[in-house]
Amino acid sequence: MADNSLRFTSHHIVPVKTYTLVFIALLVLLALTVLAARIEHGVLNLVVGLSIAVTKAALIVLYFMHLRYNSFVVRMVAMAGVLWLAILITITMADYLTRS
Amino acid sequence: MSTANTHVAHHYDDAEQQFDAARLGMWIFLATEVMFFGGMFTGYTTCRFMYPAAFAEGSSHMQLLAGTLNTAVLLLSSLTMALAVRSVQVNRPAVAVRLLMVTLVLGFVFLGIKGYEYATKFAEHHVPGAAFSLGEAHNPAVNPQHVELFFAFYFLLTGFHALHMLIGVTIVAIVAVQTWRGQFSSAYFTPLEITGLYWHFVDIVWVFLFPLLYLIH
């Protein structure tokens, strides 16, 4: 059951190498997002910019914040935050996008 | 029940339970923070949807170099924070103290660059309010009032972010002292761990602010 999975890998130790690789990936993504923004491709700019930001955030959450090694409940909480933000923005925009 | 028991409050059964509770509590708090910034992001989204050209104009007045540098600074500080937690996990508190000091310095570097950017914005009259003036517009077709709205969001979002950074450096300073005093070890490092979570979260907020404010076409 989901229950007992909260007491888990509380002392999971991530190797220094993993942290370093994640950091390098983050810097590469940063360079990528700055470069991509220099090229004009309309609405795709926003899509690319946000996709890279989401990827960076995911790396930080999964490795630096240990979500990958965390329990089901903690993962649910993290998901809930993202999902509720999506509800707020999506439904609000549903109004703005369909106004005549 | 081992030595870690000295840190266990009366209403918990053991250290593990206390640790689980503290971590879950921090994650829930971060979910509330997502929604707190989420309200501003929603406002940003609707206004950008209404005035895309004005937002692009406003973004073109940002100092891209400062923003990029600040992103790199924060990413690096997240790395040092994560390594600091790891050092305590493997019982090397002296290393952790040094890493926390680096994190702290990086936090101040970020705030310094941010302060420099704010000063420039004041000098250029890009602060919303009575004294606002766009100056030379790259795109003469935009309504300066709508660009002012962009700057309103710029100051709102980065202002609340900077406030979180200030709180962050304060807490990091506190846990650095606690680590230096030898209060943490692999058996007990809950305050350090949840400080790390908070610090990474503030970093993530910036990861989204950067493209949304500095990189609009």
Added chain:
Amino acid sequence: MSTAELPKRHYLNANYNVWSWLLTTDHKRIAILYMISLTFFFFVGGVAAILFRLELMTPQGDLVISETYNRLFTLHGVVMVFFFLIPSIPAVLGNFLLPMMIGARDLAFPKLNLLSWYLFMAGGLLAIAAIIGGGVDTGWTFYTPYSTTYANSQVMAMALGIFVAGFSSILTGLNFIVTTHTMRAPGMTWFRMPLFVWGQYATSIIFVLGTPVLAITLALIALERGLGIGIFDPRLGGDPLLFQHLFWFYSHPAVYIMVLPTMAVISEIVPCFARKRIFGYRFVAFSSVAIAVLSFLVWGHHMFVSGQSLYAGLVFSFFSMLVAVPSAIKVFNWTATLYKGSISLDTPMLYALGFIGLFTIGGLTGVFLATTAIDVHVHDTYFIVAHFHYIMVGGAVMGYLGGIHFWWPKMTGRMYPEMWGRVSAVIIFIGFNLTFFPQFILGYLGMPRRYHVYAEEFQVLNVMSSAGASILGFGYLIPLVYLLWSLKYGRIAGPNPWGAKGLEWMTPSPPPTFNFDETPIVTEEAYAYPPLSDEPLPDDFLSDVPVADEQREPLRS
């Protein structure tokens, strides 16, 4: 009770000095602090209501001028919503009972719990300061651009007060969720938890995910008013509707913050006084969570006539009707629990039955209002006022009072006078209906809300409503008197005066500081009332397997 004596040492007499209360981390004492503060705010809001109901006795504005009237109804709304209803059941009964019901010694973060109370009081003081400084005339909804541009009142102080009190809600919700996950006693699995805990858990989800949006929205109002940043100001390109979206994203779920804990209380009272297991435990439990989630998808039904897109209106209309489903599931389950039960009409049960009826009326009129065509007709009329008072007063306040009576013996160790309890419950029920039912008719006939003068033909119904309000106000005073009386003169209750199920009834009344002398082991489901018979219940029917502290294996998540 054979030994009519209070336990020698309990949480109330553990310490006597003022600091032992003001610096307490005992969840039970914090609950009492909340109860006292909330009672104060309830009567502040109540006095405002009495004043404007008096004004509405006549069609002319003869008691107060319109500016004062606006400030009165705003005061009533703000105080009742943010400083009474939202914290009411979670902060008082939830704080007191949640740890006990899951067999814990305290909440997960006792100091945070105390901080919540201080934040609540700080917010409350700011609100009171705003009221004394001249009051606010925007209505409790602070609609822009009126609140940010034109309102000549203490909007900033009031917004700040609600902002601060909001963090009290957030911390309470956070505490409840973590406690439910990590502090359950051995054997207390999720599906053995009392439905009260499920209800508080669902409420906490809304606290945690909704309140921050209200906080930032009110901060934006204050910033907009102070600095004129223009986000909600159409003159500067901003959008007032954006404010409404953000405000209702929290403030609609806030209605469920009021009613979910109430439903949680009802789910405890009904099985106890029907002497039956709750019908469909899992449905009641999951419907709480379903309501919490769905409540976030419906906010736009407050904006059908504000200029929101027609298509968005349709979507919100659909979702709003959907929320009625889990709410109805609960009503059906309580009714089915009553069926062939051995029902006794003690005071808590009177409130519970009153709740079921009034909530059904309030809920069904909510379905009318979710229908866009009807909403356009009755929007901003007294129909709306009647509808949400059936939910908030007929629902939430009834549940709060029912819960207070049900657990009063647990909280104080003494019984309230049963006869007075029943009489006041009936008076409140009659007063409530006389106050608010005429308002349905008034609204349907077209009387708009928030005006202090009205057309002559509405007077009869308004007089009825005001007469009802005075009965209702009187009804609320009676429990205040006899509950205080019972603190000294009430009959000693003993641990379980109702013969109810649940861990909180296994410990003495009032409970010791750490709730249980020995951590309880849970071996059976909630509401395990024996098959109906005339046999009295044994005193210790839950605690037949006491296990020593070292032997037990903690089980939690």
